[in-house]
Amino acid sequence: MGTTQLESVPEPKYWHLKTVLSEALDSEFSVGEILPNERDLAARFGVARATLRQALEQLELEGRLQRRRGVGTTVAPPRVGVAVGTEQHAWPGAAEDAWQSVDCVLAAPPAAVADVLETASEELVHTVRRSRVSHGQPVAAELLYIPESSVPDLSAIDTPSATARARAVLRELQRLELEGQDRAVELGSARADDAKELDRLPGAPVLVVTTRFFAEGRTAAVSVATYRADTCRLTFADSGGVEIHHGPERQAS
Amino acid sequence: MGTTQLESVPEPKYWHLKTVLSEALDSEFSVGEILPNERDLAARFGVARATLRQALEQLELEGRLQRRRGVGTTVAPPRVGVAVGTEQHAWPGAAEDAWQSVDCVLAAPPAAVADVLETASEELVHTVRRSRVSHGQPVAAELLYIPESSVPDLSAIDTPSATARARAVLRELQRLELEGQDRAVELGSARADDAKELDRLPGAPVLVVTTRFFAEGRTAAVSVATYRADTCRLTFADSGGVEIHHGPERQAS
DNA sequence: AAGTGGTCTAGACCACAGT
């Protein structure tokens, strides 16, 4: 027999399946093309549907596939490069910072946020919802937490629409001088509301970017932005003042 | 009946389960404590083991749990903050850049890397394996790709050990002047060899940090570092020259 | 040897998108 290896470490079926599918995607399919349905694929490879799904899940996690309930599985385009530098996650409200305000409420922050804000845990914060769109698709949903004490002169709380309220808070925030910021990236799973905004199912993998904004010697605002992990590649262009020539990869608007 | 909502949108069982478990972890368990085994937990909640596992998988993805085959499921400590700024991912080989060389081979790069390097696709590259340890645990495995043309004066290719060869390449690289760099973060799944080094199973979720180093007007080296997504929070401290006072969270060494 | 998590099966039903 042509035993190249003695199968001393038998590879899981779904892992091997993933490799086979991955190669097929490279050679036999083009972006946007729809794959056979899961039941057919499972039969074709002689495995149970659950096993086939385990392979598809991984490929989707890696941004190779896109699955939509009721529609089918399609070959995903290469990940979108989304800039997350100091320019794009700038002092919120600055002349185009890539974000669009949705609404704003005044409420008690979640415990984790209160922790980061280092404020009195009972202090209310303005919570601004914003969204970020790239290439016509929503790529991120953000919650911006701004303690009342950061925008003390905010007058018209009784602004008609929630969107106008959001803009008022950001405009007021601009009066502070930004002294520095702090960023962290980690893996998370989409909460129900974020999932809806990102057009994904709850629990979908997301990259959570937490930014702290410092002004007047303290934490003046905290942004928690959740990016679709399947379609986004976060780029940080902190080159030492040099212009970088980019390849054919797509960049964020 | 106390029907708060008419179940018009019945939440999946595993999602509800995840919420319940998450709250239990907060209130009834402490870090390092081991949970009941999966069969018992499933029985206790009246669901199939597969369903219970779906909830556990999500919690592990979020860094709340740690599961080890043959051992059990334990409550994970909060994620480790790992600095990924320009200091830690500096010009490789500089006086402590947080990485430790393992070995080095001279080979043709993967297609994706050749693409980023923008070099002749057949040119051989030095491939240096490095690893990064934080708090006694391996947190990242890196592959550093350095085209031969970046270190033309490299003499002793026939160095005895692979580790010494790695050091020789990095020392030679230091002679170039770094002009800038470029970073991207995306979600991936661990290859078999990375998984082994990170003490995880193949396919485990990882954060892939791709860094391009520019010198002499071109891409002189490319680093592909894979961080454990379950235990790591990548931090970018690009504050505007200000010292940031950190909370009780743990930072990387 | 016993107990754990990891893989796999062959079914079933549900929610959703496009007729």
Place this chain on the structure above:
DNA sequence: CTGTGGTCTAGACCACTTG
């Protein structure tokens, strides 16, 4: 309506760690 992916079940066996 039909067809798709998403959820769920009740089992089975395997790979691994520990006593």
